[in-house]
Amino acid sequence: MAEVFHPNIPIYLQLIESVKRKIVSGELSPGQRLPSVRDLAQTYEVNPNTAQRALAELEREGLVYSERTAGRFITNDGGLIEMTRTELAKEQIENFITEMQRLGFTNEQLLQELEQKLKKEERQDERK
Amino acid sequence: MAEVFHPNIPIYLQLIESVKRKIVSGELSPGQRLPSVRDLAQTYEVNPNTAQRALAELEREGLVYSERTAGRFITNDGGLIEMTRTELAKEQIENFITEMQRLGFTNEQLLQELEQKLKKEERQDERK
Amino acid sequence: MAEVFHPNIPIYLQLIESVKRKIVSGELSPGQRLPSVRDLAQTYEVNPNTAQRALAELEREGLVYSERTAGRFITNDGGLIEMTRTELAKEQIENFITEMQRLGFTNEQLLQELEQKLKKEERQDERK
Amino acid sequence: MAEVFHPNIPIYLQLIESVKRKIVSGELSPGQRLPSVRDLAQTYEVNPNTAQRALAELEREGLVYSERTAGRFITNDGGLIEMTRTELAKEQIENFITEMQRLGFTNEQLLQELEQKLKKEERQDERK
DNA sequence: GTGGTCTAGACCACC
DNA sequence: GTGGTCTAGACCACA
Structure with a gap:
């Protein structure tokens, strides 16, 4: 089932938070592959654009990197x-x-x- | 202006929390009159029944008492x-x-x- | 304001009870004049026929007696x-x-x- | 068959009393399942909300507990x-x-x- | 199907 | 005007 988001806080920010926590808590390990934007959007029941925006931000912060065709991965930068x-x-x-x-x-x-x-x-x- | 509520948490519980915090933080003083059910409902953009329920609960906990026609007041029980x-x-x-x-x-x-x-x-x- | 009656119990019986209690508790003294059927009916917000029936029954039991034109009185029979x-x-x-x-x-x-x-x-x- | 309620006493309070009596008199045994809110409401010819309120109150008093999808049960706390x-x-x-x-x-x-x-x-x- | 929440709107007693 | 009760009917999560 989908997570539920707080109103009045941009969803993409909440998405970022959610992924960040999974990374720092170790639920998502360094180097691990993330689901595709499309899958993420479906999982969170969110517009793909929103998921895309969240991932782009995570990438900008360096927590995630993308390999052209293979998908997105969690950073190895401990x-x-x-x-x-x-x-x-x-x-x-x-x-x-x-x-x-x-x-x-x-x-x-x-x-x-x-x-x-x-x-x-x-x-x-x-x-x- | 309306406050915004968290999804998936009952509104009446959030209302209770909101008023409780105002009481314990001193924003609402002992003996002070609360807005009427209808006003509260309008302020929070909520159905009067929902506001009524929250206030009734606060009354049950003793933080608030009601005087039939005069309205509700914050308890004097420090x-x-x-x-x-x-x-x-x-x-x-x-x-x-x-x-x-x-x-x-x-x-x-x-x-x-x-x-x-x-x-x-x-x-x-x-x-x- | 009118007394309120229980449903599912005939109103005239409840009326009888009400008057009886006032008599035995002394709220109505022996020899005292009762209000007219019409007044009683109005006081209790009840059909005059119902009040009439109640008084008739009280009379049958002897707790009340009527003097043709003067009205009804509480019995003197202690x-x-x-x-x-x-x-x-x-x-x-x-x-x-x-x-x-x-x-x-x-x-x-x-x-x-x-x-x-x-x-x-x-x-x-x-x-x- | 519908029970009949006293006027001027809140129905939900009478409902509470009714169930309470059945519990303490043993007519309803500890652990026994109560009818669903909807059934109770129908039995007493009352709005489901009113029945819900009564049951919630009994639950608050601990005489009844609810199991999410299974229904409500009489407490085992003798x-x-x-x-x-x-x-x-x-x-x-x-x-x-x-x-x-x-x-x-x-x-x-x-x-x-x-x-x-x-x-x-x-x-x-x-x-x- | 279960309990739980919420809204919309009504009526009442009190003063 | 106040608090309080009630109905009618909807929606949700859980399983």
Whole structure:
């Protein structure tokens, strides 16, 4: 079944995000072949132009490269993947800080709460 | 102006979230009157029934109370608001941890990254 | 505003019940004049025939008597009122027993629960 | 065949009561499947939305749980059922006391009358 | 087929 | 005007 997209955010950007995450999480490995634009469009139930635009952008960022006739592949540039990973993490972190501040937490408090939660998790893991 | 809703998440739940956040963040103060069901429905461009459902749920949770003909008001129970704030924070924290782990960060790493980011923020604030 | 009647129970019976209760509870005193059929019908928003039927029945039971031109009056027969009171009480008691048995209570249990509740009530009264 | 509802009491509340009673009285057993929303609505001659609302509320109280495509089932939590039974009994008792007091009975008297009635019932049972 | 959500529009009681 | 209830009918995901 198709993923569902957020309204008010361009679909091609969401598509890029989706593929990026699969790359940095290792779900898609370096050198692996991507489905064709047509297939991608069908999978995501999206206009082929939209899929094309997303892939072009990923290519521009270097995460994907195309070989004329063979199709598109995930980059082998581990450093770039790592950079992308860092970038996505940065977004998560900034978003987290923003949301916690909206809830009235100071930086010290949110850090403290996070540490507590992590400690609690570890304790549960030990029990298992 | 209408807010836009996420697809595949019930609108009434998103409405609840939206109002909850405004309450815990202080944007809506205890005792303050909420817009009427009809106004809220119009603001969010949603059916009055859907708005009614969301408000009824908030009332069930005690964050809001209704006075027959006068309208709905934010609870004066500061403790409850505080509890809700804690709960929302917990969700943010858990979500943050999950997302960072999906990106391949260990607990130590994500904590470290967060601390760095916070320190950087502080330095920027000092410069201003 | 008009009382509201249960469906599926003849309205005139409900009217009779309503007046009976007012008599035995003392809300209507012996010898007191009742409103005219026409007024009663209007008060209860009921067809005058229905009100007439109810009053006729109350008269048959002796709780009400009519003086040709002066109207209808509550009986002065204290004994009869007392009997009616007993009868209504009997209905309440039977209904109570039935309902409690439906909930799976034995006679001993329902008696015990009732006693406990009454004791609790008394204790609260003493505190005041 | 359709049940008939009291006027001026929300139908969905009466629906809830009706199902609750069937659960606590054992007419509906733990784990047993309930009719579908649509069937219930038809049985009670009520809009599906209204039936849905009642069932959702029962679910919120934990007396019922739903399995996506299979239907709704009575909870297996005997303790909860017991609690509900106690609660319903409490309502019956309070209502009984109120009504008897309205008829001018003191607590001692109403207790006495109830005991007499129960003894009379037992004697009748023995004769059979 | 199931539960769940949503809209459109109506009616009511309260004041 | 307010909140609250109800109906009629639609659409969706799940399996």
